Amino acid sequence: MVVKIRDVAAAAGVSVGTASRVLSGHPATSESSRRRVTEAASALGYRLNAQARSLRKPHADTLGLLVSDIRNPFFADIAQSAERQALAAGLATLLGNANESTEQQDHYLDLLYSHRVAGMIVAPQGDGGGSLGELLALGVPIVFVDRTIDGVDVPSVTSDNGAGVAAAVSHLADLGHRRVGIVAGPPQTSTGRERLDAYRAAVAECGLDSDPELVATGDFQADSGARGAAALLDLPDAPTAILAADSLMTFGVLDVLRERGIAVGRDLSVIGYDDVAAYRWLRPALTVITHDPARMGSLAVDIILDILAGRPASSVVLESALVVRESTGPAA
Amino acid sequence: MVVKIRDVAAAAGVSVGTASRVLSGHPATSESSRRRVTEAASALGYRLNAQARSLRKPHADTLGLLVSDIRNPFFADIAQSAERQALAAGLATLLGNANESTEQQDHYLDLLYSHRVAGMIVAPQGDGGGSLGELLALGVPIVFVDRTIDGVDVPSVTSDNGAGVAAAVSHLADLGHRRVGIVAGPPQTSTGRERLDAYRAAVAECGLDSDPELVATGDFQADSGARGAAALLDLPDAPTAILAADSLMTFGVLDVLRERGIAVGRDLSVIGYDDVAAYRWLRPALTVITHDPARMGSLAVDIILDILAGRPASSVVLESALVVRESTGPAA
DNA sequence: CTGAAAGCGCTTACAG
DNA sequence: CTGAAAGCGCTTACAG
Known part of the structure; x- marks a missing residue:
């Protein structure tokens, strides 16, 4: 019932090999074969079976x-x-x-x-x-x-994770922040590790507090961002700025701040990650580390x-x- | 170089047919074949070629x-x-x-x-x-x-597009709105048409202004939402409420309102569509038509x-x- | 440029 | 339960 290349070949009056060559664009075909095969194929509604083709090729398309x-x-x-x-x-x-x-x-x-x-x-x-x-x-x-x-x-x-994070920490240092918290990504991922390492290096570089309690670890999901932010805010000596290591965790952080009535940008500075479209409608507009x-x-x-x-x-x-x-x- | 079923069969000392049966879970296999084939397969690192399998089956998995x-x-x-x-x-x-x-x-x-x-x-x-x-x-x-x-x-x-839209228009009517604008979806889509039809029916039902100028047509992308909202707001007799037919257009509408300094919920009422996660951070919180x-x-x-x-x-x-x-x- | 034929890696009646 | 064999729908050297 389903049309195969042999049907096309028969209808065109050529061999299966020739039909195959025409259909797959092989150069060694005559003008006349090309015409007849093409016509037969479209008349019959021929549709290539990609499974069969790739069985003969080193890989599928x-x-x-x-x-x-x-x-x-x-x-x-x-x-x-x-x-x-x-x-x-x-x-x-x-x-x-x-x-x-x-x-x-x-x-x-x-x-x-x-x-x-x-x-x-x-x-x-x-x-x-x-x-x-x-x-x-x-x-x-x-x-x-x-x-x-x-x-x-x-x-x-x-992406050059280090550059973005370094710029972020240094920006915060310039604003007078001494205790910068981070909701880091999972250590099983290179991005999680690199962003955290860059944070640590920049904190040292800028002479900020390198208190290990300022590091919360998340899993790149919103909930973990919320948990991380809550933990940081509950510190006896809470940070004055928080950096989140991906967009979902950034949203989680913002959730907690809103719940607690903390004014972003005034009471606490926040830097998000990944400049996703959804950030566009946040107020105050979010300072972010962006890549492409x-x-x-x-x-x-x-x-x-x-x-x-x-x-x-x-x-x-x-x-x-x-x-x-x-x-x-x-x-x- | 790549291990195929015949290699597994050889290593297990059975025929290809038996190896295939074991590997694909066919019941007609002996305990001993099962053990030997399974061991051979894992020892050799055998990986099924799904292309070849599906060539024999009516369809791929x-x-x-x-x-x-x-x-x-x-x-x-x-x-x-x-x-x-x-x-x-x-x-x-x-x-x-x-x-x-x-x-x-x-x-x-x-x-x-x-x-x-x-x-x-x-x-x-x-x-x-x-x-x-x-x-x-x-x-x-x-x-x-x-x-x-x-x-x-x-x-x-x-989704029952009609129900959501009807509830939305009626909600607006209850709030005293007479001129409700809509940024509708593309008429090539059933959702675009149904939501617009439901809007028209509800507007008639509630006795609101059925001015055709209150209908702007978008393409389910943010930009068209912005264009539609701008057109509606520029009307000599602009609507007091706007309904958008999908989430991206909703964002476009909100963009324009913000640009123009129009206070959502006070100066103009807005109802969005699709209760996407990104809405969660909008302030004022968005009234929406939701589905699953x-x-x-x-x-x-x-x-x-x-x-x-x-x-x-x-x-x-x-x-x-x-x-x-x-x-x-x-x-x- | 073309055809006949082998073969890609599997599965599955068919016998036994 | 098992093996030998045919065949899924293509592509591609190999001759001509």
């Missing part, structure tokens, strides 16, 4: 994309631009949502491999063992986005394409910057 | 998901829950982003079909012709989410599973309700 949380606008932006860029290169995107879980990451990695994707873009987690290590050993083209894993030599597209998820996504695809084409693939580190708006002010 | 805009939080929620539900049923999700374009929708539809997905969940657009019509004719299991197409008989999971994208996504997957299992599949219409918060007040 799909790209695996594994993000940590598709509902996080930062990753939605990465996904959107990666998908667009992949599509332009003729690759369909298989999307996985690791949900900040190493197990689920491994599950998806296996799944993507079993579909013989041409390459995978992943915002990784864990220590580079498990399925990730196995796939790497198999030579599957993988590029990391946003995050990396220590000791795992894979091309990546990341859309560019991350498209560059990651470019690197996969480089690898597939045998071109040298190199990692890129994108800029990160502080955008000062209204949520930071002089220390109370 | 994948589900196609075609949303209108992955960066729209409403669709991100649908995607998240659909993916989770599909995964639980052993289906990987192939995600497409139609980007509110009928052409791109058709492109993805073709792509998904070429990958022989088990079924497709789509937030549709257009008139039911093109690739959509062809796939339907081929008997591909398709279910619509959020939107439908007139005259196309496909199971769907939608996560449930939409998982129910849509359930329907696909019903179809695949040969069970009767029926459409479901979810509730939609008005949540009154602070952005609506007495007519000025």
Whole structure:
């Protein structure tokens, strides 16, 4: 019932091989075959079976994309631009949502491999063992986005986390803050660690209080931002400024401040992370550390394409910057 | 170099058929084969080639998901829950982003079909012709989410748009508003049309001004919400309340009000659509028409599973309700 | 430029 | 319960 290439070939009066060559754009075809096959295909409503094709090819015309949380606008932006860029290169995107879980990451990695994707873009987690290590050993083209894993030599597209955080802390120091709190990301992620390290380095650099109690650890979800902020505010000697390490936790922090009636920018300074669209309607406008998820996504695809084409693939580190708006002010 | 089932069979000392049966959980296997094959497979690091498997099966173990805009939080929620539900049923999700374009929708539809997905969940657009019509004719299991197409008989999971809009208009009427503006969605979408129709019916029902100038048409993107609000506000006899037909346009409307220094809830009442997480930080808190994208996504997957299992599949219409918060007040 | 044929890695009747 | 074999729908050397 479903039309296959042999039906097209029969209708066009050519061999299956010739039909295949015409349909896949092989140059060695005559004008007349091309016409007849094309006509037969559209008359019969022929639709290629991508499964069958990719069984003969080293890989399918799909790209695996594994993000940590598709509902996080930062990753939605990465996904959107990666998908667009992949599509332009003729690759369909298989999307996985690791949900900040190493197990689920491994599950998806296996799944993507079993579909013989041409390459995978992943915002990784864990220590580079498990399925990730196995796939790497198999030579599957993988590029990391946003995050990396220590000791795992894979091309990546990341942001210069240090620069943004350093600028943020120094901005706060200039405003007279001495005790700056941070709601850090999970230590299992490179971004969580790098942002925290940069915070510590900048705090030392600027001569601020380096009290370990000023560090709360979250998991990149809103609730943990709220818990972290609450813990910091409940300190006997609470910070006068709080920095959050991603957008969801930033929202959690803001929730707590509102509940407690603390005036952002006046009573307490706040610096958010990831300049997501949803920040746009916050008042006072949020001072943030910003980077470029859309560019991350498209560059990651470019690197996969480089690898597939045998071109040298190199990692890129994108800029990160502080955008000062209204949520930071002089220390109370 | 890559381990295939024949290698596993050889290592286990059984035939390829037996290895296949063990690996795919066929009941007709002996305890001893099961042990030997399982051990051989894990010792060799065998990974199934899903392409090859699905070539022998009626379809792949994948589900196609075609949303209108992955960066729209409403669709991100649908995607998240659909993916989770599909995964639980052993289906990987192939995600497409139609980007509110009928052409791109058709492109993805073709792509998904070429990958022989088990079924497709789509937030549709257009008139039911093109690739959509062809796939339907081929008997591909398709279910619509959020939107439908007139005259196309496909199971769907939608919201009762009429109920929410009616409640919203009536709420405004109760507050004394006579001129209620709407930034409607694109007439190419069922949700765009239904919400507008419900608005018109409710306006008539409540005896409000039915001036056609009170209707601005947007495209479900923020910018069009801003343009629509500006047009409404520039009317010689401007509305005292504005209703927006989706979340992105709601944000656009709010932008314009802020630019113009109009106090939401006092100078002008605003009712938004889709109770997305980003609304949570708006002040004054937004009165909205709410429905349940996560449930939409998982129910849509359930329907696909019903179809695949040969069970009767029926459409479901979810509730939609008005949540009154602070952005609506007495007519000025 | 074209056809005949082998083969991609699996699954599944068919016998036994 | 098991093996041998056919076949899923394509692509691609190999000859010509």
